[in-house]
Amino acid sequence: MNEHVRALATLIAMSVPSVAIVGGTGKLGAALARRWAQAGYKVVIGSRDGARAKEVAEALGRELGRHIDHDLNRPAAERGEIVVVTVPYAAQGETLAEIRAAVLGKIVVDTTVPLVPPKVMRVQLPPEGAAAVRAQRLLGDAVTVVSAFHNVAADKLATDDVIDCDVLIFSDEPAARSRVVELVRAAGLRAIEGGVLANSAAAEALTSVLIFINKKYRVDGAGVRITGGLTEPDDE
Amino acid sequence: MNEHVRALATLIAMSVPSVAIVGGTGKLGAALARRWAQAGYKVVIGSRDGARAKEVAEALGRELGRHIDHDLNRPAAERGEIVVVTVPYAAQGETLAEIRAAVLGKIVVDTTVPLVPPKVMRVQLPPEGAAAVRAQRLLGDAVTVVSAFHNVAADKLATDDVIDCDVLIFSDEPAARSRVVELVRAAGLRAIEGGVLANSAAAEALTSVLIFINKKYRVDGAGVRITGGLTEPDDE
DSSP states (O other), rough: HHHHHHHHHHHHHHOOOOEEEEETSSSSHHHHHHHHHHHTEEEEEEESHHHHHHHHHHHHHHHTTTTEEEEEEEHHHOOOOOEEOOOOOOHHHHHHHGGGGGGGTEEEEEEOOOOTTTTTOOOHHHHSSSHHHHHHHHHOOEEEEOOOOOSSSSSHSSSSSSOOOEEEEEEEEEHHHHHHHHHHHHHHHHHEEEEEOOOOOOHHHHHHHHHHHHHHTOOOOOOOESSSSOOOOOOO | OOHHHHHHHHHHHHSEEEEEEEEEHHHHHHHHHHHHTTTTEEEEEEEHOOOOOOOOHHHHHHHHHHHOEEEHHHHOOOOOOOOEOOOHHHHHHHHHHHHHHGSSSEEEOOOOOOOOTTTSSSSSOTTTTTHHHHHHHHHHHTTTEEOOOSSSSSHHTTTSSSSOOOEEEEEEEEEHHHHHHHHHTTTTTTTTEEEGGGGGGHHHHHHHHHHHHHHHTTTSSOEEEEEEOOOEEEEE
C-alpha cells in the first residue's frame, strides 16, 4: 500500500511541471514561489545572487515545510519546464539575454511591467508596444512568451489571502495561454485569457493606473476584475 | 407656489451644464444622450447629418417625454458647455478639426477607442500612445481633453439596466476630471479617476481585450471593475 501511495505521489509529481522563477528573490517572484510550492509544484528560485537565492528558498521552505530549490538564474531556467521571469523592467533585457539559450522550446512567463521611475503613475509603454512583445523579440521565435501577473499586488500575493484581482494572460499561442491558466489557478487566482501578446499593453498600462488609484483613493491594493459573467471557456 | 417651483426648476437647470454630443447619433452617443437627458441635463445631439440628428433627438425625446436638442456637429459643439465626442477612431481627426474653434476654453470628453478593423481584438494604440493624447494634440492647449467611457458596452448603456462596469477617467487637469466624474455618475455609472491623459492607453487598450474576452468566453458585455475598496476620493 505504501508503495502504491509512493507510486501515486510520483505520478502526481510528474504531472505538475517544474517552475523556475528567474528573479525569484524579488517580492513578486518569492510570493509566486510560495503559492506554487504550496500547490505542490516543484519550484526553483533563481537569482543573480546565489546566496540570496538560497536564503529566500530556505526561508520559504521552512515556512511551508516543503523543499524549494534554488540556483543562479541561468541554471534555474535550464531546470524549469516553465520559466517565469519576475525582474524589474530595467533588468528585463539583460536577464532575458542571460537565460535565452536555456529556454529554447519552452514557455516563458514574462511578468514585466514597464514602469519608468520616478513617474510610475504615468503609462510609459516601450517602443515595441508592450514589455511582453519586447520579451518575445529578445527571446526569438523558438520561445513561447506568455505574459501575466501584471496587476496583482505582490504583498497581497505573499499572504494566504484570497486576492480580489484577476490575472489577464496574453500570448500568440493559445495552447501556451491555457497552460499558464493552470499555473495562475494553482496560485489561487482567477485567470482570464486576454488575447495576443500585443494585448499585454492593456494590463501593463493598467498597473500605472492602479498605482495612481492607490494614491488618489488612499487604498493599498487596487486591482481589476473582469465582469460579464464569465464561466469556463470552450477550447478555441 | 407654482412660480416658486418654476424658479427652483430654473435654478436647477442653470446648475447642470449643457452637454453637446458630437457624433451623438451613434450607439454610444445616443445612449449617453438618453441617460443624461433622464438625469435632467440639457442635451444637444450633434451629427454630420442634420436630418439624422433630428430623427434621433426626437425619437429619444418621445421615449423619455423630454426635449432633446439637435444640430450639426459644429453648432452643437458651440452650444455645449461640455462637449462629448463619440465618433469612430477613423473619424476622430476630421471631427476634431471641425469642432476645434467651437470648443476653445471648454472641456472635451473624448471617448475614442483606437480600434483598427478588421483586427478589433488586437490592441493597436496610435503613435501618440493613446487616442486621447492625439485628441489633445489636435485640439491644442486651449482645450482641456478628458477621456472616458472606453469600456462600457453601448447597447447596455442604451437601457435602464445597472451596468457592471466602471468608467475610468483621464486628464492632465485634475479639476476637469472631477467635472467628468459628475457627468459619469449622472449617467448612472461608477467613475474612477485614472490619472493623466497618457494613462488613457490602459482603458483604450482594454477595449480590444474585452472584445476578445466576449468572443473567447461567449459573453456579450464583458466589462471592468476596479477592486480594493475605493470610497470617495479626497480632493487633490
